[in-house]
Amino acid sequence: MKYLYIVFLCVLCSCNTQSLVKSESKPNIIYINVDDLGWMDTEIYGSTFYETPNITKLAKSGMLFTNGYASAANCAPSRACLISGQNTPRHGIYTVSNSDRGNEKTRKIIPIKNTEVLADNNITIAEMLKKSGYTTGTFGKWHLGDDPKTQGFDVNVGGANQGNPGKDGFFSPYNIKNIVDNKKGENLTDRLTQEAISFIKENKEKPFFLYLPYYAVHTPLSTTNALEEKYKEKGGNSFQNKAVYAGMIETVDRNIGLILDEIEALNLKNTLIVFTSDNGGIRDISNQDPLRAGKGSYYEGGIRVPYIISWKEKIKPNTISKTPISNLDFYPTFMDILNVEMPEKIVDGTSIFPVLKGKKIKDRSLYFHFPIYLQAYNFKTDNGRDPFFRTRPGSVIIDGDWKLHQYFEDNALELYNLKTDLGEKNNLSVVHPKKTAELLKKLTTWRTEINAPIPTELNPKYEANFVPNKFK
Template identity: 30%
Template sequence: MKILLTLIALSSLSLASTRPNIIIIYTDDLGYGDLSCYGATAIRTPHIDQLAKDGIRFTDGYAAAATCTPSRYSLLTGKLPFRQNGTGIARGDAKLIINPEHQTLPSMLKQAGYATACIGKWHLGLGDGKAPINWNTKIKPGPNEIGFDYSYIIPATNDRTPCVYLENGRVANLDPSDPLFVSYGKKVGTEPTVKEFPDRVKVKCRPGDHHNGTIHGGVGRIGTMTGGMAARWDDETMADDLAAKAIQYIRKHKDQPFFLYFSTADIHAPRLFHPRFSGKSGLGPRGDMTLQLDDCVGQLTRELTQLKLHQNTLIIFSSDNGPKLEDAYLDGSLAAAQKKNFNPAGPLRGTKYTPYEGGTRVPFIVTWKGTIAAGNSDAVISQVDLLASLAKLTGQSIEPPHQTDSQNHLPALLDHRAAAREFLICGRRTMTIRKGNWKLINSKQPQLYNLKQDLGETKNLASQLPEKVKILQQKLQEEVKRYQLQ
């Protein structure tokens, strides 16, 4: 039966000759239980729900890690994050952690004849690390050097300096007479910082938190900056600004196959959003920002429909890691969620930063209107698999020396009845392995869970089943040793 389903799904590959447009909508800190299509009742997300209604809603879809940078690295390279140094949470002045000589998702699709674009959050480093980044010249290597024809990015995250956009390696709208300087060490410039003036912010942080640098938009950031005033972003219009750039790109490339990696800042803190969403969710700033995210998805899907591209566009929607109600900024989201008994991880244990399911099991939706039959899938699939799967879709190959952890699970992306991974590895330091329904957290004191019987990971069975622990540990060790990056 499984072979038959695979053949059925692969029969759809005759459509690959049309080279469908590919859009990855990659959200930030969105949890498994944040969307109404994943069971949330305290909030409605109609545009994202429509993606799920039109396509496949995966119940067992995973990010490669429980934090941002490693997950993004894995999605774009097809490599698990422990294989590369520097895949912790990257500083705002970190060097590029993706080797431009290695095959990537955008470079592979570019070779397949796609126009490629990266719009939104980056957080994978810039430059070669040989000298501090000069923000007043063209910065490379960066997105353009790893396969993107066009890039319009937030250099790191919306809580870090510099608070500017980079377009094709240059700070957008920078006035040469007002150069931009950034520091993650000694303070640069004379602009007020939270450390000096803690009462000047409108959103406070936890005492002693490192978001105590330059105050921009009434919010403290990590790091300091000075200059570049005309280039600075407005947090409240950021989502609309990035959506507008994405729509502009779609319009420009509507007559040729394109790949758009649309990486939102929503719903990462600081949660400063357009006033039209203020108070609309009843779940505080985080909930309001979720509504803003849903609206941006609606903006993109409406544009595809208006341009008559909706039936020739494969859309993949997911998140870089699980949720965190309040991280550094104390914006009231935690209290608002508790008041409504709302858990953004849904039935899962854990949050962002943790090795539990709530840290890495995320919304994962695939839609190709008119091609993919709608349905729910319990196939185990990882974002690391997009490289090999989309290579198969577009007729490309992944060969040595481009070693990857990516597996071709295109059948599962096209047919909700098809199976996918037999085993899954997540994490960077504290690593987990899942095989079937069994999951091992390979910590100092191992934790073993049967996810079919105990989705909430409440009963650690490691002491009762030491042989099962040993088998999973051996499999994990085999995969770790399988290859090392050069």
């Protein structure tokens, strides 16, 4: 009996050790999403007006991507793609609220109806990680339903179906759900960070997934008087000069510094950190020159976003990758890192785990589908196809240096070489008919495979010569 007891203890210790080793090999994952932050809105990506030393520090500790994309040009669909791992035609979330945006007399076709809530039967990235032994928490904007705790998150602070914090909402008392006011005048970004740090401390002994989708720097723009005055005195340039927006960016940066300090203080070396935005910046607030247009458009200004990934002792510091990636890639990347198999789950991205290790992945195309309308933000500054809309219904493919737009109202095609024309100024569809046909075939095949809906029904209320008063 004594011998059997000793054997039992040895087996038990062995099991516990194996469990511990397995747990320790799983990295903590922190995914930071800054709402509406443009590609050029940090120092490391070229801004001389905004001050972001902590984001620069994060970039130098890991890998910066120069060709990173959001999977959609506005909030809800991009987040749905990240959380589900699936492109827009699979979950049907294309925009915020209704799809028939803009003046009805300026819409040639009837858009596809929009879905506003991510279906509960869609296995989310949080549910996948939870099944893999992670504690999961989200702190900030959800925008995919009433409560992310129904979709794999153990903790939710501030997340519901709201897309922005509302008037004066960046300072307590708050207008958002699932958050309790602490003290009047508290900053929402500061509060979300403190909640996130508490989550890190509580779960430091086990793997955690921290999703930190700040409401900042989304409108309505709001910052402290001190920060606004600081940037008014500093001044900007013709592209970036809004002091309130600069103050919001500095607040986000300062809070990212607090997260990094906490990770270091707790010696959580095995922590993978992703920093990005959900879509391009609003061009009227912060011009992303040389990129064309901004949030809501499928020109580069609307979908090209910053990406920084840091993972101490795993990712070589201060490296730059030109590999095209999108937020669709993180679901399969995390699965790859954890060696998780989900044969029933369809994911549309590609694991970029090899890229993080300094290797290459197979060349692939990136696809975008937006079969609806999104009205102009500021027709004088949007720099879209026409002044009425940031985008009209269409699809886009990026394939190497080439990018093809197809618009469904008139079947118009636009071909750009992003290597020589990042600003998408010179339509080469007529100059390069073979390349245009090649990419259109790929785009058409992809839409067929994914069952992407294309609007074809004519709008009887459309008036070809109608111009709304505000555009006259």
